[in-house]
Amino acid sequence: MASTTADALANPLIRLTDLTLGYRRHPAVHHLSGGFREGSLTAVVGPNGAGKSTLLKAIVGALRPLDGRVTLHGLTAADIAYLPQQAGIERDFPIDVLDTVLLGHWRRVGLFRSIGPALTRQAGEALAAVGLSGFKRRPIAALSAGQFQRVLFARLLLQDARLILLDEPFTAIDARTTADLLEVVRRWHGERRTVVAVLHDLEQVRSHFPETLLLAREPVAWDRTADALAPANLARARAMAESWDDKAALCRRSAP
Numbered sequence: 001m002a003s004t005t006a007d008a009l010a011n012p013l014i015r016l017t018d019l020t021l022g023y024r025r026h027p028a029v030h031h032l033s034g035g036f037r038e039g040s041l042t043a044v045v046g047p048n049g050a051g052k053s054t055l056l057k058a059i060v061g062a063l064r065p066l067d068g069r070v071t072l073h074g075l076t077a078a079d080i081a082y083l084p085q086q087a088g089i090e091r092d093f094p095i096d097v098l099d100t101v102l103l104g105h106w107r108r109v110g111l112f113r114s115i116g117p118a119l120t121r122q123a124g125e126a127l128a129a130v131g132l133s134g135f136k137r138r139p140i141a142a143l144s145a146g147q148f149q150r151v152l153f154a155r156l157l158l159q160d161a162r163l164i165l166l167d168e169p170f171t172a173i174d175a176r177t178t179a180d181l182l183e184v185v186r187r188w189h190g191e192r193r194t195v196v197a198v199l200h201d202l203e204q205v206r207s208h209f210p211e212t213l214l215l216a217r218e219p220v221a222w223d224r225t226a227d228a229l230a231p232a233n234l235a236r237a238r239a240m241a242e243s244w245d246d247k248a249a250l251c252r253r254s255a256p
């Protein structure tokens with residue numbers, strides 16, 4: 001892997017140690033080491049099938065490593081907010097916008113405590129912050145993709161998490177919504193929250209994300225964005241993707 005700022009970190013918020021991840025012992029991410037600094041804003045990019053979503057699932061604890069470790073320093077589950085790919089989110093559930101946003105609270109108030117007026121007001125403020133004042137009682141099934149993504153960002157705002165993981169948050173989202181939600185991400189960064197986002201648009205990454213992990217099942221580079229996305233690294237990631245064999249044997253370097 002190209003030289004990294006990530007490797008050199010003394011006390012990262014999240015440390016990955018020789019991390020190998022996969023499904024039914026077929027690795028999707030091999031031997032990834034490095035760290036996410038507290039307050040960092042990092043894009044995770046790479047070809048389709050590179051293991052980007054898989055990495056987020058492991059950080060959030062939804063996938064157990066085949067080998068190696070994810071170490072979260074001083075973080076509990078309540079400190080982590082995770083936005084999976086839109087495709088994974090049920091949308092014909094009969095629930096309105098406000099209640100969807102209030103779901104962001106359940107970790108703090110507990111599932112069975114009632115939501116008071118203060119929380120409802122905060123949810124309204126979060127909706128206003130993403131440009132959805134006046135949408136509180138709209139059923140989520142009646143929203144456009146962009147409006148729904150704004151609702152999910154309002155929910156993240158309410159979660160008030162120290163670590164925010166976003167999986168392709170702007171895919172299939174209109175330009176205006178993307179710009180508004182990038183502004184929310186910028187604000188989180190200003191508040192020293194740690195943000196990790198899987199993204200495909202390299203221009204967007206260059207413009208808004210100071211650090212980048214370029215992944216092609218194996219780490220290609222993890223560095224300042226301009227360095228990580230150097231043409232030689234991008235070419236190497238593409239070449240690695242062309243040689244993937246999804247029927248390959250189990251990882252030789254993983255524990256038996």
Ligand SMILES: Nc1ncnc2c1ncn2[C@@H]1O[C@H](COP(=O)(O)OP(=O)(O)OP(=O)(O)O)[C@@H](O)[C@H]1O
Pocket residue numbers: 023028046047048049050051052053054055246
């Ligand atoms: N639930 C699963 N069961 C089995 N294999 C999976 C599962 N999820 C992902 N994979 C496989 O793991 C590999 C990495 O997938 P992953 O979704 O992490 O890639 P990605 O980089 O996020 O891709 P994309 O950019 O296409 O979303 C792929 O080969 C994929 O087919």
